[in-house]
Each structure stands twice: as structure tokens, then as C-alpha cells.
Amino acid sequence: MKSEHTEAVWLTEDTQFSLAQLAELAGIPESEVRELVDYGAVTPVDPESSPWIFNGKCLLTIRTASRLRVSFDLEPHGVALIVSLLERIHDLEAQLGSLRAQFPQRR
Amino acid sequence: MKYKDYYSILGVERGASADDIKKAYRKLAHQYHPDVSKDPQGEEKFKEVAEAYETLKNPEKRAAYDQLGTHRPGEDFQPPPDWGGQFRDSGYSFDEADLADLFASLSGRHRGGPGGGQFRMAGEDYEVTAHISLEDAYRGTEVELNLSVPEPDEKGQLRRVPRTFKVRIPKGAADGQRLRLAGRGGKGLNGGRDGDLYINVALHPHPLFRVSGHDLYLDLPLAPWEAVLGASVEVPTLGGAVRLKVPPNTPAGKHLRLAGRGMPKPGGTSGDLFAIAQVAVPTAASERERDLFRQLAESSTFNPRGFFKSEVKT
Numbered sequence: 281m282k283s284e285h286t287e288a289v290w291l292t293e294d295t296q297f298s299l300a301q302l303a304e305l306a307g308i309p310e311s312e313v314r315e316l317v318d319y320g321a322v323t324p325v326d327p328e329s330s331p332w333i334f335n336g337k338c339l340l341t342i343r344t345a346s347r348l349r350v351s352f353d354l355e356p357h358g359v360a361l362i363v364s365l366l367e368r369i370h371d372l373e374a375q376l377g378s379l380r381a382q383f384p385q386r387r
Numbered sequence: 388m389k390y391k392d393y394y395s396i397l398g399v400e401r402g403a404s405a406d407d408i409k410k411a412y413r414k415l416a417h418q419y420h421p422d423v424s425k426d427p428q429g430e431e432k433f434k435e436v437a438e439a440y441e442t443l444k445n446p447e448k449r450a451a452y453d454q455l456g457t458h459r460p461g462e463d464f465q466p467p468p469d470w471g472g473q474f475r476d477s478g479y480s481f482d483e484a485d486l487a488d489l490f491a492s493l494s495g496r497h498r499g500g501p502g503g504g505q506f507r508m509a510g511e512d513y514e515v516t517a518h519i520s521l522e523d524a525y526r527g528t529e530v531e532l533n534l535s536v537p538e539p540d541e542k543g544q545l546r547r548v549p550r551t552f553k554v555r556i557p558k559g560a561a562d563g564q565r566l567r568l569a570g571r572g573g574k575g576l577n578g579g580r581d582g583d584l585y586i587n588v589a590l591h592p593h594p595l596f597r598v599s600g601h602d603l604y605l606d607l608p609l610a611p612w613e614a615v616l617g618a619s620v621e622v623p624t625l626g627g628a629v630r631l632k633v634p635p636n637t638p639a640g641k642h643l644r645l646a647g648r649g650m651p652k653p654g655g656t657s658g659d660l661f662a663i664a665q666v667a668v669p670t671a672a673s674e675r676e677r678d679l680f681r682q683l684a685e686s687s688t689f690n691p692r693g694f695f696k697s698e699v700k701t
Contacts (some may be wrong), residue, residue: 288554288566288586290653305583307509340565343512343585344422351416351437366422377562381597381604384640384663 295336296325302334306342312356316345319360341367388465388481401453405444412440413492426527429507438487448490488537488545511573512580513538517586519556521593525625527648528560532586536573545682554586559651562590595623601650601658607643608667609633623664624648631662639666 289295303310316322317332322341324332342364345359354362394401397411419426419433426432438542451470458464465481473674481489517530532552537545552571559656565587572582590598597604621628624645631643641664649658669676 288556288568289555290564291567292653294653304509304580307512307587329668330570336567347405349418351420352413363425364604369449374563381602382642382661383533384665385597 291336291340293335293337295339296373297334297336297339299332299334302339305339306346308342312346313342314362315356316342316363319357322346322364352384366374388463388484388486390455390460390462390464391439391486392458392460393443393452394611395460396435396439397443401457405446407444408440412436412444412605416440416690441487442490482550485537485545485547486546489569491537491545506577508576508579510575510579512585513572513584514585514587516589517554517556518589518591519560520591521596521598522625523556524560524588524590525558527556529553529555538573539653552584554588555585556588557653557659559601560590561600561650562588564588596625596660598650601652603649603658603660605660605662606665607633607662608632609666611639611666611668613665614639622660624660633664635665639664 291307291326299313300309306313313322317327319322321347322338324334324338326333341363345363348354348362349356349359363374394403397403397408397413397415398409402409415436416433417434418424419429421430421433424433442452454470455464455466464634498595500694513534513536515532515534517532519528519530530553532553532554533546536550538548540546552568554566554568556566568584568586571584575581592602595605603620603625607620608622609618613620613633614637615635617637618633619630620633622631622645626648629648631645631646633643642660643664645660645662647657648660651657672680
């Protein structure tokens with residue numbers, strides 16, 4: 281059995297990717313990433329600046345979008361809608377988790 | 388080779404129409420797709436469903452699958468003698484082959500399979516969840532992750548091989564945070580880049596500390612006299628016990644902040660630990676204690692429900 285040792289990098293808002301890197305790492309054409317930006321699924325760090333820069337979380341979103349598009353045979357607009365709703369669910373779950381943490385558990 | 392019944396996985400008859408197969412797949416994908424499902428077994432179930440659909444949606448692959456005959460799921464079987472000429476010609480061994488890899492090779496879409504061609508193909512990305520304790524997340528840890536991945540053998544035929552990755556998880560991992568290990572996925576083909584390994588960090592619940600981002604919350608039970616008179620109490624933290632000054636007249640529910648005693652953050656700072664005051668009462672008070680409480684009750688003018696009257700208009 282092969283065993284490999286590797287250093288890992290967090291995918292956070294501090295990690296940055298170019299449009300080309302994002303497309304390559306998610307395995308989709310740049311045109312699809314642009315479409316997902318147009319439909320609001322992901323937003324570059326500064327949408328007005330050129331070239332676009334994306335944070336690490338965008339890579340996760342684009343990968344999710346790519347998986348959903350293939351698995352459910354969806355149009356980019358439908359994918360963008362689902363991804364946006366999923367993010368809202370995740371944000372609400374995080375808020376709920378945070379509130380639960382602040383609520384005393386012992387009786 | 389182990390048989391998988393793709394029709395029963397999708398819950399359709401062998402003679403189902405392409406449309407019925409698509410509908411069954413979509414329904415199950417909706418139920419189990421890891422991006423939308425809350426089912427802890429969802430990912431594994433979705434892999435099975437996707438594998439079945441990948442073969443049955445393609446008329447050529449479905450016909451080839453049907454020619455394998457009907458067997459019990461998990462039963463060892465050999466394809467009929469006239470099946471899969473291209474594999475037979477190459478001396479392919481069906482014994483240890485996985486049905487999914489066989490069909491992936493059949494279409495020539497998968498890198499390394501017979502008929503894979505000379506196209507530049509990126510390696511597959513792998514994704515795995517690492518379950519770690521809060522203590523390990525606080526200190527940073529090394530985990531061993533075992534994956535079964537398809538890799539081409541010396542003849543270029545896909546085989547499932549076990550691979551172990553030792554991964555250093557830096558300190559300060561938050562629940563649900565993702566790590567990327569560049570180039571540690573499947574090998575690229577004909578100059579294509581190697582895939583990446585993505586790790587989803589999941590924290591085990593801790594019996595004392597609850598996590599919110601990089602902040603920690605801890606219930607701090609106080610005796611009634613500690614809450615009234617104030618006290619210096621020992622509080623556990625992930626970095627070792629510390630003393631906390633509880634101010635006099637501390638009500639239950641008050642958050643006492645221990646700055647920088649939470650989880651480490653990437654920039655070198657740390658979140659905070661909040662001790663939530665709770666007033667605990669002795670469940671087995673001695674007669675002497677009960678006597679002292681009686682004296683307190685007789686001499687105290689404190690009415691904890693005094694605000695009830697002013698809030699209810701009758």
C-alpha cells in the first residue's frame with residue numbers, strides 16, 4: 281500500500297485563485313465560471329477589477345456547481361440558483377450552531 | 388469479478404425505458420447527492436446510484452451490461468466467452484476488476500483504460516472527510532486517510548488500489564473547513580495535471596466545550612454563594628486549566644470571557660472562551676445546610692419574581 285506525506289492548505293477567504301486557475305481546478309471551461317459569476321453563484325474579490333481574483337471558498341462553490349450540473353443535468357442558471365440556496369442553508373446552519381453553542385446545556 | 392445489479396440499485400425493472408431509468412436516477416440523486424442530502428450514508432449510496440446510471444443511460448453500455456446475464460449482487464462471475472473482445476485481446480484479467488472501472492474503460496473515457504487514446508486528461512480529484520477531536524484541532528494533528536482509488540496498472544487497465552495519505556492538519560481547524568492538497572489526487576494522463584485531494588474536516592462533539600467558529604463555550608456551574616459573593620474558580624481550557632475570577636452578584640446565563648483561550652486562528656491570534664455561569668443547587672443538602680438556607684430565607688427580602696406583577700395587566 282502506498283503512503284504519502286503531504287502538507288495541506290486551508291481553502292479560506294485568504295486563499296486566492298485566478299479565473300484560469302479556478303476553471304482548471306474545478307475541471308470546467310472558463311466560460312462556465314463566467315456564467316456562474318453572471319448568475320451570482322460566485323463573486324470575485326473585486327468584480328470591477330481586471331483580471332478577476334477569487335477566494336478559496338469560490339473554488340468549493342464552483343466544484344459544487346460543477347458536480348450538481350453533471351449529476352442533475354442542469355442549466356447554468358438552475359445551478360446558480362441551487363448553489364445560492366445551498367449557501368444560504370449553510371449560513372443559517374452555521375448561525376444555528378453558533379446559537380446552540382451559546383445556549384447552556386446543563387440543567 | 389463481483390456482480391452489481393444496476394437495475395435493482397435504481398429500483399427499476401430490467402426492461403425499463405430510458406425515460407424511466409432517468410426518472411429513477413433523478414429521484415435517487417435528489418435523495419442521496421452529497422451536496423444536497425443530509426443522509427450520513429448519502430455519499431456512498433449516491434456513488435452506487437451514479438455508477439448504475441452511468442452504465443444504464445448509455446444504450447451501448449446497457450446492452451453490454453445486459454449480456455453479462457443476471458447474477459446475485461456480490462456474486463463472483465465471469466463474463467460470457469464472447470463478451471468484451473477488446474479486453475480479451477489485451478489479456479485483461481476480469482478476476483479482480485471492478486464493474487464500474489470496466490465500464491469506464493469500455494467507453495474509453497477514463498484515462499488509462501483500453502482505448503484511452505492520447506488526449507491530455509487531468510487526474511481525478513479525491514475527496515474525503517477527516518474526523519478529528521477538538522483537542523487535535525486545537526494542537527494540529529496528523530491523520531491517516533485510507534482511500535480506494537482507480538489507478539491504471541502496468542497494462543494501463545484500471546484497478547481499485549488502496550492508498551493511504553498521511554496528512555498534517557494545521558492547528559485551528561474549524562468544523563466543515565476544507566483543505567486542499569495539490570497534486571495528491573489521481574495521476575494526469577498524457578501531460579494532464581494531477582488531480583487534487585480535498586479534505587473536509589469534521590470535529591467530534593466535545594463533552595465540555597461547544598464550538599462557534601473559533602470561539603468556545605463552556606457551562607460553568609456555580610454554588611449559590613459563589614454566584615452572590617464572587618469566587619476564584621478553576622476552569623478547564625484546551626491549553627490547560629486557568630483560574631477565573633467570578634465577580635460578586637453573577638446571574639445565571641452571564642458570559643464570562645476568557646480572551647484568547649478559544650481555538651487558534653490562521654493569523655496567529657485565537658478565539659475566546661466563554662464560560663456561561665449557571666447557579667447549581669445542592670441536591671443532597673445536609674440538615675445544617677438546610678438550616679442555614681432557612682435562616683437566609685427568613686432574613687432576605689430578595690424576590691426573584693418581583694417583575695411578574697408589573698408586566699401582567701389584569
